[in-house]
Amino acid sequence: MNITIDENLRLELIEAHHAQAIFELIDNNRNHLRKWLTFIDRMPTVEFVEQFCKGTMQRNIEGIEFAYVLVEQEKVIGRIGIYKIDNQNKIGEIGYWMAESAQGKGIMTKSCKVMIDFCFAQLHLNRIEIKCATDNLRSIRIPEKLNFTKEGIIRQGEFLNNEFIDLNLYSLLRIEF
Secondary structure, rough: EEEEEEEEEEEEOOOOHHHHHHHHHHHHHHHHHHHHOOOOOHOHHHHHHHHHHHHHHHHHHHOOOEEEEEEEEEEEEEEEEEEEEEEEOEEEEEEEEEEEHHHOOOHHHHHHHHHHHHHHOOOOOEEEEEEEOOOOOHHHHHHHHHOOOEEEEEEEEEEEEEEEEEEEEEEEHHHOO
16 A cells, blocks of 8 residues: 655555665664664664564554655655554554655655545544654654644653653644644
């Protein structure tokens, strides 16, 4: 299930054939990504990423997440998805990251808009959450541009780089979309 955003950008549901591109993206952006993502150093080889993709594909089938790669002009530049889907309470969490060289072009904001529409129209969710480090200014701008409500700070909500960091919690309700 691929989603076209514009003539140069699309989201592709993660499949096994994406493993090499995801690994190269992570490997080429480790220093940039490790500032914000806990899993970067736990993905040391393409074989590890292949196993990760298999797990992702299974969770996609089960409907507990929908994880995509961002493809710009046939090159994988990031990931986005709806994770931790709680079907009983109709809640999901959008997560995203991308190559440093792709930032600042509005790509992730456009991708999040499409993901929000997917969450409300296709998955029939009622609430979407985004969590991001309180000092990750680029990530914070996305929910703010998309009219999410900042609900507060999750104190020491994530263990990252051997320390606990605070997370902003943003939400968007179906009736607000």
